[in-house]
Amino acid sequence: MSAQQNTALALVESQRQIVEDYLSRSPTIKQPASVDREILRSKIKAQLKSQNAVLIAHYYTDPMIQELAEETGGTVSDSLEMARFGNTHDAQTLVVAGVKFMGETAKILTPNKRVLMPTLEATCSLDIGCPADTFAAFCDLHPDRTVVVYANTSAAVKARADWVVTSSIALEVVDFLDSRGEKILWAPDKYLGAYVQKQTGADMILWDGSCIVHEEFKAKGILDLKQVYPEAAVLVHPESPDSVVSLADVAGSTSQLISAATELPNQQLIVATDQGIFYKMQQAVPDKQLLVAPTGGSGATCRSCASCPWMGMNSLENLLSCIEQGSNEVFVDTDIAKRAIQSLDRMMNFKAEHLG
Numbered sequence: 001m002s003a004q005q006n007t008a009l010a011l012v013e014s015q016r017q018i019v020e021d022y023l024s025r026s027p028t029i030k031q032p033a034s035v036d037r038e039i040l041r042s043k044i045k046a047q048l049k050s051q052n053a054v055l056i057a058h059y060y061t062d063p064m065i066q067e068l069a070e071e072t073g074g075t076v077s078d079s080l081e082m083a084r085f086g087n088t089h090d091a092q093t094l095v096v097a098g099v100k101f102m103g104e105t106a107k108i109l110t111p112n113k114r115v116l117m118p119t120l121e122a123t124c125s126l127d128i129g130c131p132a133d134t135f136a137a138f139c140d141l142h143p144d145r146t147v148v149v150y151a152n153t154s155a156a157v158k159a160r161a162d163w164v165v166t167s168s169i170a171l172e173v174v175d176f177l178d179s180r181g182e183k184i185l186w187a188p189d190k191y192l193g194a195y196v197q198k199q200t201g202a203d204m205i206l207w208d209g210s211c212i213v214h215e216e217f218k219a220k221g222i223l224d225l226k227q228v229y230p231e232a233a234v235l236v237h238p239e240s241p242d243s244v245v246s247l248a249d250v251a252g253s254t255s256q257l258i259s260a261a262t263e264l265p266n267q268q269l270i271v272a273t274d275q276g277i278f279y280k281m282q283q284a285v286p287d288k289q290l291l292v293a294p295t296g297g298s299g300a301t302c303r304s305c306a307s308c309p310w311m312g313m314n315s316l317e318n319l320l321s322c323i324e325q326g327s328n329e330v331f332v333d334t335d336i337a338k339r340a341i342q343s344l345d346r347m348m349n350f351k352a353e354h355l356g
């Protein structure tokens with residue numbers, strides 16, 4: 001093995017430790033005590049209206065937040081659509097319920113608007129596991145490669161990239177780059193990267209990051225569940241390991257999985273992604289039975305149990321508080337934003353030009 005390869009391996013290995021350390025220190029995330037939800041809901045609605053604000057929620061947030069976004073003219077969507085929606089909506093304040101990188105992306109794309117989040121503490125294991133300085137050093141070791149990063153990264157990592165992609169557009173972008181003869185450096189999710197590599201045949205090297213939620217789905221658990229529900233179709237997000245993705249009837253982004261739920265004839269669906277998606281998926285297929293794909297193995301404890309701990313930090317209480325007080329405003333360093341917008345714009349333009 002060359003010295004360069006050794007350095008690259010040491011860099012990615014050190015990131016694994018950073019995530020493990022973070023998770024071992026991370027406090028148990030508790031939702032605030034439940035107070036009258038109806039009062040909270042009406043206060044949030046009134047605040048959104050009076051402040052010309054719109055609520056943009058991710059599929060993995062609490063169903064009560066998703067419901068509010070729908071009822072107030074906001075959106076519930078995946079990170080690509082969240083970015084597009086915030087960019088084109090005429091509200092002066094975007095309230096982003098999700099995790100930190102989603103708020104940053106909204107701010108980079110719409111710097112003239114105020115972007116608020118219920119909490120600025122909600123992050124993502126993929127973001128934590130890909131610090132900008134070590135990632136830049138990794139890129140420097142491979143100057144001949146086009147740098148493609150997943151949206152689940154900090155603004156500084158996006159600023160170092162040539163392209164940003166979400167899971168709903170990753171295959172198309174990498175396929176396009178491969179057709180131009182470009183070799184890819186992919187970060188941070190190694191499972192999604194391996195899936196894209198397998199599907200496109202592109203020349204890719206992968207950063208060693210992972211999502212703690214999707215990494216925990218187990219092939220054996222899904223196979224056991226299939227014994228009980230032999231007619232069920234299996235829907236998998238490709239942030240899961242190959243052993244799980246290979247069992248999928250459909251693998252795809254959150255939006256693609258919801259579409260698949262409606263298109264497949266199966267009455268039962270085993271779903272391997274965060275359980276927050278069940279709110280919109282069940283709306284789309286009210287007569288179908290949705291089954292949570294097993295995590296952690298029988299009797300084992302799991303770190304996420306198909307529920308992202310960071311998405312779970314968004315609550316009605318902190319949502320109201322951020323709008324009422326104008327707190328948790330998102331700011332992005334101007335120089336970083338100027339560079340990050342180039343890789344984000346490539347993604348948005350690619351979607352508009354190639355996928356409509």
Ligand code: SF4
Nearest residue numbers: 124125211212213308
């Ligand atoms: S579900 Fe995984 S990828 Fe999504 S925010 Fe949580 S840790 Fe990150």
